[in-house]
Amino acid sequence: MSVASATPLVWMPADHRLLGETVHAQPYLILGDKYARAVKVGAQAQPVMFPLADASEVARLLALVDGVVLTGSPSNVHPRHFGEPVADPSLPLDEARDEVTLAVVRQALAEGVPLLGICRGFQEINVALGGSLHQAVHALPGYLDHREPKSAPLDEQYAPRHEVTLQPDSLLHRLARGAPSVRVNSLHGQGIRRLAPGLRAVAHAPDGLIEAVEFEQARAFALAVQWHPEWRCWEDALSSAIFEAFGQALRQRRARREAEARAFAAAPEFP
Template identity: 40%
Template sequence: MAGRPLIGVSTYLEAGAGWGMWELEAALLPAGYPRLVQRAGGLAAMLPPDAPEHAAATVARIDGLVIAGGPDVEPHRYGAERDPRTGPPAPARDAWELALIDAALAAGVPLLGVCRGMQLLNVALGGTLVQHLDGHAEVPGVFGRHAVKPVPGTSYADVVPEESSVPTFHHQAVDRLGTDLVPSAYADDGTVEAVELPGPSWVMGVQWHPEMGDDLRVMRALVEATRGR
């Protein structure tokens, strides 16, 4: 592949976003995501929610895919009743991002899931989620940090071989792993902090928010994986 690979990043779709005199529905993405892609050597493209049947054509136009963080996955997607602490649903985004994940896996397009994105990857492969856990989002609107330990022998450990402190904010996590997913990092309390899908394609999910920190290694690994296709 010549030049910088095109990395698609899924987005929010929010009503009532305001700028200047305008208040309109808007496709939104925290600027940390495209900046991280750019700093890691890629070009960033926003992928707002669309009809799921357009996912395969969308994935065919990009070199790599990032499923960004965001709202809680609807519990019915993994066969669970809603916990009172689960946040408001985002059905259009769930449907679109699940279709993007399926298309990327089918096409062998390198895929990185971030926070919600890791959880949705797990759901797409038949896994379930813990709907609430304490200690990973203690101050509303403020990213904390905690240690993450890699699992030796995993692709994540090849990228980040040492224990590291990562920016984090979440209240849900992986419970039962999806088909063929393996855990590749843990928090001190045993929470699964990274997963990967062994095979010919590069597929990884991280529970934390690399776009809120200075460590480029995971995103660089995604970018490099696109060059190897």
């Protein structure tokens, strides 16, 4: 199959989980359906995974895909990546994912691979580029509790919970059709503390917490949000616009790869 005829491919990281009863729990590599479905439906692309990939393989694997979505997850980025000890040992970590995704962020931005970060993915991008996180936003004076009501039905957990104000001259503002603010859902305990160099905050919650970032020197689509636009993205105007714009960027990269493949095939062979 040629590059041109194929659906764009989107690398989505695996979460590492133990599933099953405690004494019989086994390791699994997991991708949430809602993330894969948003890529398939909203971006018109094919989600792919590279199970057990490590950081040394990132450059080679990025060459096979047209974009990356860094998904949310129950696990947190290990705070050692921003020079802090673990504040709450009861919260899940996923260092195997950290190893790959932090490398993916840096390589994707360097190579102009379209990149979309969601929740944990938003935090991974900030940490990968030298930023830090609040490990418990809800414990800080003056901040909202951004966590979801865990005992509530999913429709309530993912319902819009607060406004975010948008920077007027940002990609996100354009995708929101010029709206000064939008309502978003909120399902996170951590958040950006120190913004990484090269990132620009383009949305803020009412308490001032950064809710979206763009990469100042991006060579392609590069956006990350703290909320969850993947949740039934086809039912929300901004969520739909985010995935549609991401899909357009994927097809642009696909077209460039196609042109490069044709040029390589047409190049004369030398002895």
